[in-house]
Amino acid sequence: MAKRVLIADDALFMRMKLKRIVEGLGYQVVGEAANGRDAVEQYLNLRPDLVLMDITMPDMDGIAALKTIRTSDSTASVVMVTAMGQEAYVMDAIRAGAKDYVIKPFEEERVKAVLQRLVG
Amino acid sequence: MIREHLQVFAKASSDVFASLGVQAVHQAPLAPPDSFFSRYDLAIIVGLARDLRGSVVYSMDTETALALAGQMMGGMSLPGLDEMVKSAVCELGNMCAGSSVCNLPGLTADITPPTLITGSKLAIMAGSDNVLMTEIATSFGTVEVRLGLEE
Numbered sequence: 389m390a391k392r393v394l395i396a397d398d399a400l401f402m403r404m405k406l407k408r409i410v411e412g413l414g415y416q417v418v419g420e421a422a423n424g425r426d427a428v429e430q431y432l433n434l435r436p437d438l439v440l441m442d443i444t445m446p447d448m449d450g451i452a453a454l455k456t457i458r459t460s461d462s463t464a465s466v467v468m469v470t471a472m473g474q475e476a477y478v479m480d481a482i483r484a485g486a487k488d489y490v491i492k493p494f495e496e497e498r499v500k501a502v503l504q505r506l507v508g
Numbered sequence: 509m510i511r512e513h514l515q516v517f518a519k520a521s522s523d524v525f526a527s528l529g530v531q532a533v534h535q536a537p538l539a540p541p542d543s544f545f546s547r548y549d550l551a552i553i554v555g556l557a558r559d560l561r562g563s564v565v566y567s568m569d570t571e572t573a574l575a576l577a578g579q580m581m582g583g584m585s586l587p588g589l590d591e592m593v594k595s596a597v598c599e600l601g602n603m604c605a606g607s608s609v610c611n612l613p614g615l616t617a618d619i620t621p622p623t624l625i626t627g628s629k630l631a632i633m634a635g636s637d638n639v640l641m642t643e644i645a646t647s648f649g650t651v652e653v654r655l656g657l658e659e
């Protein structure tokens with residue numbers, strides 16, 4: 389059974405690009421969220437194996453969403469996806485329990501390596 | 509220092525274009541803008557914070573933006589600025605600005621989410637007095653980079 393992935397990014401283009409990569413690698417995208425609050429809600433409903441989480445999002449940012457998810461599920465695998473220039477936030481996210489991060493623009497191989505390491 | 513900073517933005521942005529498979533050469537001089545009005549009809553605005561405060565504005569023709577977005581989507585031909593294309597163009601600005609601030613020597617700067625504006629006679633106020641612009645020639649058209657910094 390394919391591992392289940394939730395994608396959270398406010399940029400429609402990035403969600404499309406990540407979905408194409410994730411599905412191309414044989415994983416199942418079970419949900420897409422455009423803000424942190426929706427990401428939390430979908431996580432609690434869907435319980436995916438991994439979340440690809442943008443940091444800068446409206447309503448609730450990715451780090452706040454990560455913390456909320458980890459409060460409910462301390463084993464949650466959340467990978468931060470963010471643009472260069474926001475590395476300071478990545479360190480905050482790692483301290484808050486993010487398992488890894490991907491910097492945009494990213495190579496498909498980088499996403500593949502992270503997914504395989506965390507969910508197989 | 510704005511001159512050195514704009515050089516960094518132009519170089520880093522050219523590198524981002526190249527990473528997307530777009531030939532890009534920064535060869536225009538750095539100069540103050542002669543007008544608030546852009547000659548282009550599309551602009552991506554990214555705010556700068558922390559050590560570098562102000563904004564960077566990437567301006568181009570809609571046709572250039574469509575071609576760049578199409579390249580980001582794997583070489584697609586795009587008929588117009590729908591939501592997906594606008595999102596891709598904003599992401600391009602995000603990547604260019606993000607890569608640029610990472611290459612600023614000795615400075616730490618954050619970027620804000622990009623804002624896309626379109627229309628003829630765009631008035632771009634990237635800052636008050638401390639504004640400099642240049643252009644990057646790409647294989648899909650010219651991209652103007654306007655950097656405005658607070659003193």
